[in-house]
Amino acid sequence: MTGDAPTPKPPLSFWRCVARGVAEAHRRRPVSFYLLLCFPVVMALGVQMAGYRDNPRKFFLILAVMLLFFLVASVKAVREFFAITRAHLAESRRAFRETIGEEAFMADLVERARAARTRAQGNAPAEGKAPPEG
Numbered sequence: 030m031t032g033d034a035p036t037p038k039p040p041l042s043f044w045r046c047v048a049r050g051v052a053e054a055h056r057r058r059p060v061s062f063y064l065l066l067c068f069p070v071v072m073a074l075g076v077q078m079a080g081y082r083d084n085p086r087k088f089f090l091i092l093a094v095m096l097l098f099f100l101v102a103s104v105k106a107v108r109e110f111f112a113i114t115r116a117h118l119a120e121s122r123r124a125f126r127e128t129i130g131e132e133a134f135m136a137d138l139v140e141r142a143r144a145a146r147t148r149a150q151g152n153a154p155a156e157g158k159a160p161p162e163g
Contacts (some may be wrong), residue, residue: 059109064102071098 081087085149128134 061106
């Protein structure tokens with residue numbers, strides 16, 4: 030029996046499910062999320078600058094690296110903000126076109142509004158007459 034029978038997949042363990050969930054979460058998160066998580070670490074490491082007050086070159090190097098990191102993180106966050114805003118606006122436009130922007134839907138909506146208005150006017154009591162007491 031040298032048949033090529035498919036080997037069964039091993040059952041998913043709890044940790045494998047957790048790993049899949051973490052991997053899925055990482056795919057959805059923008060890069061700026063991780064850069065923002067690095068801010069406290071960079072600030073904590075920047076405390077070393079106090080020890081370099083006597084050496085201006087090291088002080089400037091550490092300060093320049095920190096400022097560069099903050100600049101890169103800020104620019105990346107702003108770019109992602111605008112990308113998310115553009116995607117939101119595009120989705121809003123698409124949703125509008127599929128509903129209110131569609132001619133058939135709009136015509137049906139206008140027709141229903143007219144029918145409701147004429148029904149409401151037909152049921153309204155005539156002026157000068159008292160409404161019937163219930």
